[in-house]
Amino acid sequence: MGAATPGTVTILFEGRDLSVREGTSVAVALWEKNVRVLSHSPKYGHPRGLYCARGHCTSCLMRIDGVPNVRACETPVRDGLRVQRQDPGAFYGRPLQRVMAAAGQVFPVGFYYKWFTRPAWLSRCFLRLIRPLTGVGRLPDRGASSGPAAGVGEPASDGAAAASLARRDLGLFDCVVVGAGAAGLVAAAHASGRALLVDDHATLGGQRRGALDAVAAALGQDLARLPVLAGAHATLSRAAGLQPRSGLGLALGGVIVGAYEPDLLLLRDQRGLSLLRTRRLVWAAGALDASGGFAGNDRPGLLGPRGLYRAVTRDGLRVEGRRALVTGVGLDLWLAAALLHARGAKVVIAPSEPGWPEELKAAGALGWTVHAGLRVEEATAGGADIELRLGPPGGDARTRVRCELAVICARGKPAYDIPYQLGARLILDESRGGYVPREADRVESRLPGGLLLTVTGEAAGLPPGAVLAAAQR
């Protein structure tokens, strides 16, 4: 390892020293070094890159410090960190993967149940042949720590390990609010008794807070030219001004990593894992990025808006001078574009829906390239770039955009796993973006085990900021 330049650290990537920016995640550090492929998908061997940036998906699973399947997006860089890609040919081996990727139709779904079953010896040979191909990632190195250095949502490091892995029982709460966005802050302001507010960000305000602040700071007076963002910023500033009442416990940088009926929650924060129980749960955990249903929707270079916010505001993703496309719908379309602009990217914006007259004017004034009324039909990747084919619904005026980063702003999917695990009955409501409680927003329902549950904000399928706006009326 050479003497490091100030502000950089040297990681060992695929066996070679790589000097990267200090204070960021492995996935973002590699992206900045033009390493776009972090893993390969198991069946088709598709290249995958930085995607959700929040420890939800599998696209950045790497072998880090001898431990398989570690999320590079949640692992901070440090000197000497060993980072490797894993099994590019997982499941079928590269040659067969190439055949499958080129002609997936040749292999019918579940072919391994139906092919090579007779006679019995052939079936046994087939199993022997495919067994070494199963799974991704090899067993941890002997003496490897039980996890990489802790990022939010990932296990705390071993070494200091066993001790820091808390054997903690935080006891019974009267109310736990998960999510410190606008909806969660409103709920927390009204929470009584022994209450706890949990959010995986380091600050209050939710998933868009950092991005909105960065945009407001960079645009100054110009923010008013983008009314959708000016409105959201004002709303969120008011929400952040809601003083959580004294005595409210805060677990910032914390994630509820599991729930067990009737009322048990498992919290992971910087101090490790803790158990807690609660009488009331306000689920205001927001929504997750949806990938969008187009061909090539798993290519490296594609990101959701929430992934972008996290990568830029938490990990400091550097995009100066990079060409970036933002397409899709809603507030996030404009926020993602403005954030990229604020950080010096060359922005191409392609709103998929009509409207936004003021914003479109501003986009032109800010120097963005605008393709209105188009949606993504196909994405293809090559080198460090991604190419998107855009077209109007039902029309055939195609446009191709080549960029380094493409942000797909689809309607967010309400987060629902913890309420479900506690026994909540949910329904699939396409108009609200995914799985939501049958009851309307903010109706408290009693779960079978006795816990009182309220689902609110984007997690209830409401547009961002709607709860706060309603509360203020």
Add this chain to the structure above:
Amino acid sequence: MIPLRSDPPPPTADAVVIGGGVNGLSTAYELARRGLRRVVVIEQGYLGSGSTGRCGGGIRQQWTTEANVRMAQESVEIYEELSAELGYQTFFRQGGYLMISENEADRPAMQKAVELQNRCGAPSHFLEPRDCLEIVPQLDITRVRAASFCPKDGTAYPFAVVWGYARAAQRRGVDIRIHTRVTGIRAEGGRIREVVTERGSIATPVIVLAAGPWTKSLAAMVGVQLPNWQERHEIMVSEGIKPCLNPMVISITNGIYFSQSMRGELVGGIGDPDEPHWTDPRDFDTRCQLRFAVRFARALTAIFPPARPLRLMRQWAGMYDMTPDHRPILGGVPDLQGYHHICGFSGHGFMLAPIAARRMAKLITTGQPDDIIDSLRLSRFAEGGIETDHFVVG
């Protein structure tokens, strides 16, 4: 496969099998193979939604009673050919079962069990703790005091077995109905007459109850009292990693068992002696507990240390259908013609289903007595002198 449908089941049948798990489907398949033309299977959920789809998929011959060893051996013989027979890959892989004990006192019992198994022809052998490392090099043998290994034991993927049987049965004309609940069974004049479902009734001279934990309440519909009770058992899968564990490892001391699936996941569970017993389906509780995850993780990391940084991806619970001697109940009852049950496997229904089904189908279609079914008749509990198997684990 078997699509959802809401039309009524056929009004008449030669036999109705209640339960769409491995036992019900294999029995329906074997009945059709023996020439029964109109067999109907009724399943209340999806195929394998009861105990089959929740099980660990293990198949072993290491038992302490001769009847269990012999049944398991026959089952293994069927499993060895099953993918070919059904034309469906069951992912049956003979990685062996490594049984370990942490008690010095278990050594003679394990040696005796191996002798019995060898006498029956099962190729198991007794192992000193250090010999275990040749089978699983990463094992921490510090606390192991005795072990035995049978290379012909193995695992299969429960859903593949279920789908394979269902597809093969369907090709032989079996009518399988999922998401259909049985609401009544009618008997008259000492004979089975009719099965009533929520979508319509089926007149039939023969029923086979193979509904796992729900069998007891179905049998009660025609006045048959089963001594069974039910227990919750939890199980989990880890992330999938490259093959690193060949056999199923199972401890008769603390009840942990784990193997590596054909997707690379570690699949395993651990029994909890404090779990309550149930007999009423309304009480069945298959909620997940953190307690299980913690107990399993403690036991796993102790015996298999490289698993420490691996992740538990998912856990779930299922029901064991238990009997007083931990052995299945097969056959019928003397005063009710056409009635049959296949139940009480006490956590081992997946491994014994193929043989139970084959023998039961023969009994049902030919009426010829069967020694194994006879030894597992319901009346054995009233007659006394039952023999318990000591290797019931998990």
Add this chain to the structure above:
Amino acid sequence: MTNPHECMLCRCEDVTLAEFRAAFKEGFTEFESLKRYTGVGTGFCQGKGCLAEAAVELARLRGVAPAEVSLTNIRPPAATLTFSELAALPLTPLIGDSRPDAGDKPAGKEAR
């Protein structure tokens, strides 16, 4: 317009939209079996990325309203948890067991 062979429904297990539809055509019309047969939602993210999308597609294939597609089970945990983390946690009582000493037991009953 979009090639369903190139549209990824489940990124973890590499299940395309075309494969999901083909499995439905084979008769896997019920979500739990369809999930296990195709692998949708059974990978490292346990369905965070795909279950809602898959359910919407299934409703479309069945020709019913999305609300009529029953939700497939989401089991704990909700994020990755290592065995060493879990092993360090205190033992909780069995569901429904409110005895004060129902958690960690003295040696003998506890898995070691």
